[in-house]
Amino acid sequence: MMNRQDASTDQPSASPVPDILQVDQAIQAFQAVEHVYSAAIREVQTKLEILSDEFSLSADHNPIHHIVTRVKAPASIAAKLQRRGFDLSVRSARRHLSDIAGVRVICQYIDDIYMIADLLLAQDDIHLIRQTDYIKRPKPNGYRSLHLIISVPVYLARRKEQVKVEIQIRTIAMDFWASLQHDLAYKLPNEVSTNIFAELRDCADVIADTDRRMQKLNNLIASQTQAACPRDELS
Numbered sequence: 001m002m003n004r005q006d007a008s009t010d011q012p013s014a015s016p017v018p019d020i021l022q023v024d025q026a027i028q029a030f031q032a033v034e035h036v037y038s039a040a041i042r043e044v045q046t047k048l049e050i051l052s053d054e055f056s057l058s059a060d061h062n063p064i065h066h067i068v069t070r071v072k073a074p075a076s077i078a079a080k081l082q083r084r085g086f087d088l089s090v091r092s093a094r095r096h097l098s099d100i101a102g103v104r105v106i107c108q109y110i111d112d113i114y115m116i117a118d119l120l121l122a123q124d125d126i127h128l129i130r131q132t133d134y135i136k137r138p139k140p141n142g143y144r145s146l147h148l149i150i151s152v153p154v155y156l157a158r159r160k161e162q163v164k165v166e167i168q169i170r171t172i173a174m175d176f177w178a179s180l181q182h183d184l185a186y187k188l189p190n191e192v193s194t195n196i197f198a199e200l201r202d203c204a205d206v207i208a209d210t211d212r213r214m215q216k217l218n219n220l221i222a223s224q225t226q227a228a229c230p231r232d233e234l235s
Contacts, residue, residue: 022088023078023082023088025088026074026078026081026088026089027074027075027077027078028074029089029090030074030077030078030090030093031074032090033090034071034074036154036156036161036163037071037072037100037101037163037165038071038101039154039156039163040101040152040154040163040164040165041069041070041071041101041102041103041165043152043153043154044103044120044150044152044165044167045067045069045103047120047123047126048064048067048103048105048116048120049067051064051116051119051120052064052067060222060225061108062108063107063108063109063112063115063116064105064106064107064112064116065106065107065108065172066106067103067104067105067106068103068104068106069102069103069104070102071100071101071102072097072099072100072101072102077093077097077100080097081093081096081097084096094164098129098130098149098164098166099166100164101163101164101165101166102165102166102167102168103165103166103167103168104167104168104169104170104175105167105168105169105170106170106171106172106175107169107170107171107172108171108172109171109211109214109215109218110135110171110211110212110215111215112171113135113146113169113170113171114146116169117131117146117148117169120148120150120167121148121150125152125153126150126151126152127150127151127152127162128148128149128150129149129150129151129164130147130148130149131146131147131148131149132146132147133146133147134146134147135170135174138204138208140201141181141197141200141201141204142177142181142200142201142202142203142204142205142208143177143178143181143204144170144174144177144204144208145168145169145170145174145178146168146169146170147166147167147168148166148167148168148169149164149165149166149167150164150165150167151163151164151165152165171211173207173208173210173211173214174207174208174211176207177203177204177207181200181204184200
């Protein structure tokens with residue numbers, strides 16, 4: 001769940017490579033604020049679960065298949081800051097990293113993705129920072145998903161904080177491909193062969209085509225159902 005901030009705020013620091021003691025101190029500092037990001041995830045998850053409960057009662061299908069959450073481990077935060085050349089501090093992490101708190105929403109159909117995104121962003125305490133549509137514009141390897149970087153208020157004992165959360169919304173098929181590709185990435189050599197890269201992309205395209213066909217089938221069935229059972233009878 002990784003996204004970069006605007007170039008104007010994403011310039012690496014010129015500080016020297018930190019030693020082991022600095023890294024250890026940074027990890028301890030990140031652990032001290034980990035609960036803030038966990039709280040932000042709970043806020044977003046609760047909003048999504050409320051939407052899911054409402055659809056379960058009032059709609060013919062629930063667009064949210066399941067939800068997965070995670071807070072990036074302090075060691076991973078420190079490692080990412082090091083790779084990018086940023087200072088090892090909580091302030092630096094909050095400024096430069098958007099994926100410390102992550103929520104993945106798995107939907108059944110492509111249209112469900114955009115519906116859930118619209119409903120979530122319509123809530124007045126959710127602020128959209130950035131939206132990246134990898135469904136309409138897939139990554140070179142074929143990765144597809146809708147990414148939202150939002151800020152959500154977290155109410156603590158003595159203060160309120162706006163905390164960034166990355167939300168990935170994708171279909172079951174997109175998640176299937178992404179999970180296997182992530183697993184394969186650890187097994188692949190540093191220089192991925194052209195054949196392997198092409199095969200991964202081809203699999204992604206096949207899965208995307210299946211997603212589109214399933215969406216068309218769902219739309220067709222829904223239209224036939226409405227035609228067979230007028231709205232007055234449904235009510």
